[in-house]
Amino acid sequence: MKNNKRTLRWALLIIWMIIIFTFSQLPGNLSDEQSHAVIYIFKLLGLRLDSFFGDLANFAVRKASHFSEYFILFLLALNLTKTYFNKWKSRNIALLIVFLYACSDEFHQIFIPGRTAAIRDVLIDTCGGLLAYLISTLISRRRQASN
Template identity: 55%
Template sequence: MKNKRKILDWMLLIAWMILIFTMSNQPANISDSQSEGAIKVLLLIGIDANSIFGQLANFIVRKCAHFLEYMVLALLYINVAKHYFTKKVVIISTVAFVFTYACSDEIHQLFVQGREGAFRDVLIDTCGGVTLLLIRLGISSIKLLKLR
């Protein structure tokens, strides 16, 4: 059973990495239209991002997407890494993994029409991964306090 879980964890991580790669491989005009679609969905649920952020709405939606997709990447990596490493190594390797994948993603975007690689995005992506780690550590601490 544990072996099946390990395989599933690997499959989910690889699938998410492929999804990030695929999203980054889209030309700028397609990526922009997806952000506009997200803004329309927000409007449907009562959040008018354009009136709140003005022309920055598209930029903010895109950066939030970066942050969230790398939070998920960190979660999926942690699920794989905990099969192999101690908690301390999982924490350190998660930050290193997210940072490295974010760097490779931005380098990849240098070769996609209308896209650019930005170190700012690497920082946003890494912050998403670190935030997930902090949430997980906070939850673990709360659970420990309840046991005492």
């Protein structure tokens, strides 16, 4: 049973990495279209991001997507690494995975038409992982305090 759980955790992490890679593989114009689609969906829900953020709505959606993708990546990496290491070490390794994957993702985008590599995006991605790190630490400490 333990091997099945570990295999599932590896699979989830790899699948999520493939999803991130697939989004990064899109040329710049298609990526922009996705952002505009998200803005439109929010508009249908009664939230006008373009009136809130103005011309920066597309930028805000793109960066929020980066942040969210890597928040989830951290959680999946943590879920896997905790089967191999203690809590502290597994969190640090999971954050390292987030940072390294963000770096490789930005390098990959150099080769995609209409896309560029940006250190800013690596920082945003890593901050998504860092927030997940902090939340997981707080939850862990709260659980320890209640026991």
